[in-house]
Amino acid sequence: MTKTWTLEEIAQRVGATLRGEGDHVIDGLAPLTRAQANQLSFLANSLYLPALTTTHAGAVLLRPEDAAGFQGRALIVGNPYAAYAQVSHYFDRTPKGETGIHPQACVSASSQIDPTASVAAFVTVADGAVIGPGSVIEAGAFVGARVQIGKDCRIRANAVVHHDCVLGDRVTIHSGAVIGDDGFGFAPSEGRWNKIAQIGRVILHDDVDIGSGTTVDRGALDDTLIHEGVIIDNLVHIGHNVEIGAHTAIAGCCGISGSTKLGAHCVLAGGVGLVGHIEVCDNVQITGMSMITKSITKPGSYSSGMAFERTENWRKSAVRVRGLDEMARRLRELETIVKQLTSPQ
């Protein structure tokens, strides 16, 4: 079923220098430690060099400097990890989606669906929505009124894109993600919360990837903007009117509060929280589970949170943190006294 490839074919496609038999056949990918003669592997990190000497892989994607000490078939390339990323798609068994509109879909007569697009069963495409060439809408997904979806996008099973949102080309929305539901906007009045209609949209530029279960809220007045090439993992919450710069990566379980601007080429590790109405500049890295409470204006790495330890020790430390201000005061007093003791009379 799975297509097979010769090493020569793969070498040509990834621009690698081939060492060994070009007609050796590959039908899968595997890590160095587990790969067999019919599988291709890769070495992207010199840390794993020892595994090279024992691997049974049919061939290995690696850098020139790592190829020297290796006896087996090699595909020598500058960036083996990127080459592996490219080759991985040749062995991907994700169903492509059948072209055309499934008879059990519900498609508005006023929508425009490109004939090369795929709309599966139980998909709703509402009034005025536009779906571009090659885009695949998997089963149970919802495409709201006047939504625009570019070419070669993929809306996975049971994902939701609400009305008026705009997706560029090659955008992926994974299962269970919700794009363009209402932002959390309520005006307090006499002890009650009055709902503010959220009349902005969500704009996802080209090559954006939104993880499963992630929610991106529509703007209150202006739009929520996710720029080109941004990748967002699962169960991330993006509040209304957030703007995320190009090629930023956000790991799972992060939360970005409303109206915050995150720069380009940033990396947020898992569980990070950003409060609302701040700006984080380009090229910032934030380590796991940190809370960012103020704007960041200089590139670099930022953190908060505590190191973990045995619970019995942690209990003591955690209690001490509460007393830190008093400890600091006592330290200062001691310093004053000791200074008097040691200073010439």
Add this chain to the structure above:
Amino acid sequence: MTKTWTLEEIAQRVGATLRGEGDHVIDGLAPLTRAQANQLSFLANSLYLPALTTTHAGAVLLRPEDAAGFQGRALIVGNPYAAYAQVSHYFDRTPKGETGIHPQACVSASSQIDPTASVAAFVTVADGAVIGPGSVIEAGAFVGARVQIGKDCRIRANAVVHHDCVLGDRVTIHSGAVIGDDGFGFAPSEGRWNKIAQIGRVILHDDVDIGSGTTVDRGALDDTLIHEGVIIDNLVHIGHNVEIGAHTAIAGCCGISGSTKLGAHCVLAGGVGLVGHIEVCDNVQITGMSMITKSITKPGSYSSGMAFERTENWRKSAVRVRGLDEMARRLRELETIVKQLTSPQ
């Protein structure tokens, strides 16, 4: 397509004093900095007063005290933010839902659906469910057996409400939210977890708003209770048998563990966690990403978590926290010694 409004019409509806041409036509809303002559804006916070002098807005909702220095058309009102909340709905393009039952829905013969309600394609309404007047069930939503939904509720695309849950009037469940799935109840026995059937329900009182991707578990024996006017943002987890008091607001990514009672008029910022079986009184505010491990009996603001800093500095601080108990001991020893040194012999 969008309806237009004259300033006079808007002034009447929000109870504002109009200053300027009552026949000026408005077809949208925008922030002060971006608004054009055809748009209405608002000033809710005196911090943004400078923007008043340069705005091109067709008119501005503002307080009497802020109107003095403004030359343009004004709608003068005591609470401009609440007035903006009201007006925002006039420009909301969220589809209203077509009255009646879509032919591609699956509706049990034993359910009762008000003729003014809307049931979209791919919606399941199970045996014995009741849907009240004006309620809208969007595409792909699931309404379980014997669920009761009041009037003017909205169950958004692909949301789920499981069997026997009860929704009051004007309740909104956003996309991907799950109401009344099983609580996390298992009895340990001989190294295994034995599932406990969750036979309680979820009761959502009037005007509750549940964010997208949020999960509210049904009770184990008693019901999970969310009182009137509670608003909950996205990706929040509410455990079984939790009770949340009226008009409390919970921001995104919070988690409330089983059997905890949260009071009325509380505000939880994003990412807050409450352990199980505690009680938090009315009028408590909790700042972002705090963990609340004990009951709170006095109104006020509570926090935990650490300030963020450069990762290189944070590493040092985080390690020091572990040594805090020992530092405290050493400080105490020094104090004793210094006291002896300074006390009269």
Add this chain to the structure above:
Amino acid sequence: MTKTWTLEEIAQRVGATLRGEGDHVIDGLAPLTRAQANQLSFLANSLYLPALTTTHAGAVLLRPEDAAGFQGRALIVGNPYAAYAQVSHYFDRTPKGETGIHPQACVSASSQIDPTASVAAFVTVADGAVIGPGSVIEAGAFVGARVQIGKDCRIRANAVVHHDCVLGDRVTIHSGAVIGDDGFGFAPSEGRWNKIAQIGRVILHDDVDIGSGTTVDRGALDDTLIHEGVIIDNLVHIGHNVEIGAHTAIAGCCGISGSTKLGAHCVLAGGVGLVGHIEVCDNVQITGMSMITKSITKPGSYSSGMAFERTENWRKSAVRVRGLDEMARRLRELETIVKQLTSPQ
């Protein structure tokens, strides 16, 4: 509608010693404080002993040592909580699912669905999928190509299981959960993120329970593995190539990053984060909202995070934490000086 039970029937089924009338009829369960004569209750924790003296319960499941002081009807058993877990299912009103394939489902001709299984409306069962005896696929769920589902599984409304994933017997996937969507794998190259096809699967062994809104990503090359009897609460993120040992319990809002191995019989409280590529041994407990940044090789309880306090006090402590390294240095200096002062000249 609900079946009723005599105390004798229940005693026989849970292996309890009955004290009192065996023909007393029970039609429900309730906590001690609320139970009436027609309801059964239980005492699992001696903390609640006082409630025994005032309860109106028709009968109580309790341990021999607690039965002595109780006058009412008793079902005496070694593990009352496990007995309650068993009895709870007799009063469960969760619909069982109708046997057979609903006419509004979309089932591939190449799938194999056992005649005793239930497939509801708006379910997709894709090419080559296999669904075993007694399994129930609720409305709107998605079963991808070549997915294997064992016997007596339950895929709840709007849950998703993507292609090639494997479920053992008695596996439950709650609503909105997503199994086998892509892991967060991208190769950086020239400032862009290149998608790596995720060609591994997710394997869920027997008796695994996955909470609503939880996401379990498929492996990049190898499979993501969740072993027998693991229970996972709501809104948990399990990254690609994670492995979780048998009978481990994970509470809501946790995140486990890619390639991390978590042992058997562990318990993670809510909101815990594990970084990627670490190993946690068997029998580890982690308290709420802790971040685990390194492998753990010894069983026991681990924690991080700070105790909460009044925000005004917390602000002072949080700032002091940043200055901890300097405080430690000053303390050391003082110690040196004081030592000199007190040492014999």
